[in-house]
Amino acid sequence: MTLIKSISGIRGTIGGGAGEGLNPLDIVKFTSAYATLIRRNATVESNKIVVGRDARISGEMVKNVVVGTLMGMGWDVVDIDLATTPTTELAVTMEGAAGGIILTASHNPKQWNALKLLNERGEFLNAAEGNEVLRIAEAEAFDYADVDHLGSYRKDLTYNQKHIDAVLALDLVDVEAIRKADFRVAIDCVNSVGGIILPQLLEQLGVKHIEKLYCEPTGEFQHNPEPLEKNLGDIMGLMSKGVADVAFVVDPDVDRLAMISQDGTMYGEEYTLVSVADYVLKHTPGNTVSNLSSTRALRDITRKYGQQYSASAVGEVNVVAKMKEVGAVIGGEGNGGVIYPASHYGRDALVGIALFLSHLAHEGKTMTELRASYPAYFMAKNRIDLTPDTDVDAILAKMKALYASEEVNDIDGVKIDFADKWVHLRKSNTEPIIRVYSEASTQEAAEEIGEQIMQVIADLAK
Numbered sequence: 001m002t003l004i005k006s007i008s009g010i011r012g013t014i015g016g017g018a019g020e021g022l023n024p025l026d027i028v029k030f031t032s033a034y035a036t037l038i039r040r041n042a043t044v045e046s047n048k049i050v051v052g053r054d055a056r057i058s059g060e061m062v063k064n065v066v067v068g069t070l071m072g073m074g075w076d077v078v079d080i081d082l083a084t085t086p087t088t089e090l091a092v093t094m095e096g097a098a099g100g101i102i103l104t105a106s107h108n109p110k111q112w113n114a115l116k117l118l119n120e121r122g123e124f125l126n127a128a129e130g131n132e133v134l135r136i137a138e139a140e141a142f143d144y145a146d147v148d149h150l151g152s153y154r155k156d157l158t159y160n161q162k163h164i165d166a167v168l169a170l171d172l173v174d175v176e177a178i179r180k181a182d183f184r185v186a187i188d189c190v191n192s193v194g195g196i197i198l199p200q201l202l203e204q205l206g207v208k209h210i211e212k213l214y215c216e217p218t219g220e221f222q223h224n225p226e227p228l229e230k231n232l233g234d235i236m237g238l239m240s241k242g243v244a245d246v247a248f249v250v251d252p253d254v255d256r257l258a259m260i261s262q263d264g265t266m267y268g269e270e271y272t273l274v275s276v277a278d279y280v281l282k283h284t285p286g287n288t289v290s291n292l293s294s295t296r297a298l299r300d301i302t303r304k305y306g307q308q309y310s311a312s313a314v315g316e317v318n319v320v321a322k323m324k325e326v327g328a329v330i331g332g333e334g335n336g337g338v339i340y341p342a343s344h345y346g347r348d349a350l351v352g353i354a355l356f357l358s359h360l361a362h363e364g365k366t367m368t369e370l371r372a373s374y375p376a377y378f379m380a381k382n383r384i385d386l387t388p389d390t391d392v393d394a395i396l397a398k399m400k401a402l403y404a405s406e407e408v409n410d411i412d413g414v415k416i417d418f419a420d421k422w423v424h425l426r427k428s429n430t431e432p433i434i435r436v437y438s439e440a441s442t443q444e445a446a447e448e449i450g451e452q453i454m455q456v457i458a459d460l461a462k
Contacts, residue, residue, distance in 0.1 A: 007130025011114030033137035052088030053103035055217035074145035084254035086348035092122035179206025192252035240264025261367035279359035286329030294334030313412035
């Protein structure tokens with residue numbers, strides 16, 4: 001059994017003893033701590049907290065515990081039930097609520113679940129707020145309401161349609177162009193909430209031909225739910241038969257978007273954001289942001305339009321903070337996470353799909369033709385396992401000094417930008433490892449520079 005408490009929430013495998021896994025006792029403590037923080041910090045005059053969940057088998061149990069605890073803390077609960085993470089984020093602001101909790105372990109396998117915590121803007125708590133939730137939970141520093149001040153409960157299943165309406169209302173979503181293009185679209189929703197909302201979105205975007213794979217929201221994921229090439233053999237095989245013009249694949253909570261071309265090849269999850277940014281920048285000049293581990297192609301596209309690209313530390317909350325700082329019109333993460341401020345400050349696969357189909361319709365190209373029009377970069381992802389007594393910070397400091405003649409960014413580990421490639425070194429907060437991400441114009445060059453840097457680190461660690 002595993003239980004991980006971090007500033008971004010609590011997640012773990014279902015079952016086990018207290019403190020061993022994600023069980024009702026720990027869910028109550030963590031929910032109570034969050035409810036205490038929100039009561040103290042919220043600036044909106046609202047007594048509501050929104051709760052949404054993905055389709056995990058444990059979702060009903062976890063939701064019932066969370067809802068009962070919030071009511072016991074005196075909060076009025078708006079239960080939107082089976083809903084995507086971005087749907088829940090939007091519901092918080094649409095309800096004028098003081099916060100929200102999303103019950104999802106994102107791309108983790110079915111035995112996992114988690115509580116993702118939102119503020120009154122429908123955005124994730126920052127590091128200081130997350131640490132305070134951990135402190136309150138550890139100290140059990142919370143008080144429950146008396147019988148006359150218990151919270152109320154309301155179920156509201158209208159938010160999937162409200163989310164779709166909000167996407168359709170975006171200025172750059174061209175429903176007429178999509179309808180005229182008469183796209184054939186395939187989707188793989190890994191047996192979670194995407195299977196409920198994506199067919200509805202596509203139909204309302206004017207897509208008449210939809211090929212559905214794993215769209216029953218049973219929580220029995222038919223493959224590893226992380227939308228990476230190694231997990232997507234079924235949908236890639238389907239696409240190789242020429243059944244559709246594009247395939248969209250989402251993770252269980254639908255905040256990441258991967259795409260597959262008409263010939264069954266991966267479009268490349270790094271290029272989800274690149275393509276959407278190209279479309280947005282074409283119509284809305286402005287800055288862009290992605291995290292340090294994302295492809296350089298976004299920087300290239302941004303500069304093509306004479307705009308400014310900025311990099312943030314890894315993590316959605318960091319990307320959002322940098323986007324607000326520089327006034328970015330589009331941003332996100334290279335894992336298929338599109339953040340479009342004209343909608344909201346959260347990764348949203350529905351927004352990504354609508355903007356991408358608008359782009360594809362306007363360009364009049366096939367997926368492979370569109371992909372070939374972008375700068376070609378290839379990424380390698382490795383890790384170095386170190387001993388527990390290794391001073392990882394000292395190693396990273398030495399790497400920064402060694403490569404001082406290159407462009408070095410140390411806001412999140414150490415990123416070394418060479419003229420034609422880059423390497424990003426990040427330490428894990430939970431185990432003695434350094435993650436090594438590298439990118440170059442060929443896969444061989446990406447692997448080579450990654451291995452070179454790993455050898456330097458190995459020598460330093462001796």
